[in-house]
Amino acid sequence: MPNDFLSPADQAAAEQQQRLLAAQVVRHDQLPTTIRTVAGVDVAYAQHSDQLVAAAVLLDAATLEIRHTAVVRLGAAFPYIPGLFSFRELPPIQQALAQLPEAPDLVICDGQGLAHPRRFGLACHLGVATGLPTIGCAKTRLVGSYHALGHPRGSTAELVLDGEVVGQALRTQPGINPLFVSIGHRVSLATACHWVLRCAPTYRQPETTRAADHLVNQELHRLLAAALPPAPDGM
DNA sequence: GCGACAG
DNA sequence: ATCTTGTCGC
Numbered sequence: 001m002p003n004d005f006l007s008p009a010d011q012a013a014a015e016q017q018q019r020l021l022a023a024q025v026v027r028h029d030q031l032p033t034t035i036r037t038v039a040g041v042d043v044a045y046a047q048h049s050d051q052l053v054a055a056a057v058l059l060d061a062a063t064l065e066i067r068h069t070a071v072v073r074l075g076a077a078f079p080y081i082p083g084l085f086s087f088r089e090l091p092p093i094q095q096a097l098a099q100l101p102e103a104p105d106l107v108i109c110d111g112q113g114l115a116h117p118r119r120f121g122l123a124c125h126l127g128v129a130t131g132l133p134t135i136g137c138a139k140t141r142l143v144g145s146y147h148a149l150g151h152p153r154g155s156t157a158e159l160v161l162d163g164e165v166v167g168q169a170l171r172t173q174p175g176i177n178p179l180f181v182s183i184g185h186r187v188s189l190a191t192a193c194h195w196v197l198r199c200a201p202t203y204r205q206p207e208t209t210r211a212a213d214h215l216v217n218q219e220l221h222r223l224l225a226a227a228l229p230p231a232p233d234g235m
Numbered sequence: 236g237c238g239a240c241a242g
Numbered sequence: 243a244t245c246t247t248g249t250c251g252c
Contacts, residue, residue: 045243047244047245048244
């Protein structure tokens with residue numbers, strides 16, 4: 001019942017749902033004065049399976065050390081369609097987040113926030129659905145255009161769509177492809193970039209995403225191994 | 236009509 | 243995202 005809005009009857013209904021919920025996105029800072037924990041979420045799946053594996057990881061915001069983790073498995077209820085990504089990945093992600101012993105002060109998502117055709121990417125959807133402050137942090141662009149950015153770590157370039165700044169291309173490591181950061185919910189674009197850069201001191205991707213990615217792949221491999229016929233040990 | 240298209 | 247083998251480098 002509470003998940004009805006996550007499983008629209010068809011594509012048109014899903015898009016209408018996005019237009020409706022997009023009005024609820026808070027684009028300014030409305031998060032704790034002191035951020036103590038930051039969470040990462042990610043999803044993985046096997047091509048010939050309808051099973052989605054999602055993970056939520058809670059990191060200490062000061063040290064970036066892992067404090068808690070949660071992994072869940074759930075059947076896919078929606079196909080992957082660019083622009084309707086959240087209807088596929090949000091259900092398992094929300095379940096994983098709910099399994100954490102405590103709610104995070106901030107969540108960094110693996111996907112877009114406002115940098116979306118209807119200004120309602122995964123990060124916005126998760127934020128509005130949970131009320132948590134969220135940031136969109138994607139590896140590639142979905143919409144908008146941007147100019148070349150500098151090579152140093154921390155260089156940025158505005159991502160523009162229909163004359164509106166919907167995000168920022170942010171270089172987290174010198175000379176390495178930038179990430180695409182956008183507002184999810186209750187976090188301004190400047191603050192979002194600040195936290196993504198802060199969480200990515202060593203690698204291109206923030207530690208939150210890296211930790212969640214590692215967990216889902218580990219769980220996926222366990223699933224695949226358990227599903228395959230036991231290999232004969234030829235000795 | 237022809238590309239582009241988060242994960 | 244997933245599939246897929248080796249290769250180059252710290």
